[in-house]
Amino acid sequence: MAGSKETQEIRRGKCACSTSRKRLVSKYLSVVFLVLAVVMLAYELSTVRIDRISCPPPYDRGVPRQELRMPSGQANRAERPAESVDLPTIYVITPTYRRPVQIPELTRLGQTLMHVPRLHWIVAEDTNNTNRQVLELLDHLGMPYTYLTTPMPSKYRKKAGSKPKGVANRNGGLDWVRQHATSGVIYFADDDNTYDIRVFEEMRYTKRVSMFPVGLVTNKGLSTPVVRNGKFVSFYDGWISKRIFPVDMAGFAINVDFLLKRPDARMPFVPGYEEDGMLRSLNITMDEVEFVAKNCTKVYAWHTRTGPSHGAARTILDAKYNNTNLQTIRENVYLNKK
Ligand code: UGA
């Protein structure tokens, strides 16, 4: 007992002489901890990734457990096409950004993709902040999806002239595929285009890179490889320039395994040369390309554009609409800045 009392005293004595130093150290440690926590939180927020898997394995292969959640859009499951495990998965990467027509565009595209079996929709948004309206739509659709926030680097955003639209988004999607997929096909589907669901069955068995016609591109109204007797002849496109591969973003698909073997392949931040740069980085020649859509005779994808539209006017914020339907609607629409 005496010994322990002594020890206690010694300890107390020690404490007494170094209390202020200890306090200083612990203060210092808590500041360091706080700074670390803030940095980690900022990092997490800057790379938001949300995966929702509504179908049984093997969809969930490689997806972190805590991110697996059944979408609330269960009602739509019955309407989803039968899932056959034998089909290669199509990873559709869609760049998007906040604007008045965003949700209508994604609704139209999503309700096209819902008809395609074994499709995983990667929606990559040009933003730093998770977009609740997009997530609600994705949950409602009830299909397997991944939502990424992939902002355009500010050096490109600040630059005058044309911007590399959707490039950070598509590269973010490619990174996700590299981390989570081992087989299947990748397709870049802009949110404003129009797709016949037959295009997905044409690309599903792509071995390396497949190409197919896209309608409504440039003043020629069409972009496609020119094929004679099944052999590549040239490209038909309104803007050839210095491009080796003058094709539209919606006009090709890439095999996942083929991509995985080319770890440096990605899309360059060069406006107008995104497709060409991506295909060049895959180190492919035209005699390795597969010409699908019935030997490039069918147009199953169109480069449609939506005209500018007004978002909701801020008059719906007027207090006289409190406790009316407008109070709810204003939470769920694109509200004009002023
Ligand atoms: C054309 C091509 O089809 C695109 O693939 C290409 O990225 C673009 O030109 C380009 O070279 O800049 P276009 O119809 O002119 O497309 O462009 P948008 O449809 O306005 O944008 C392409 C995609 O990027 C869309 O899915 C859009 O939602 C997204 N985007 C656009 C962003 O993520 N951020 C933006 O600031 C603008």
Ligand code: MN
């Ligand atoms: Mn477009």
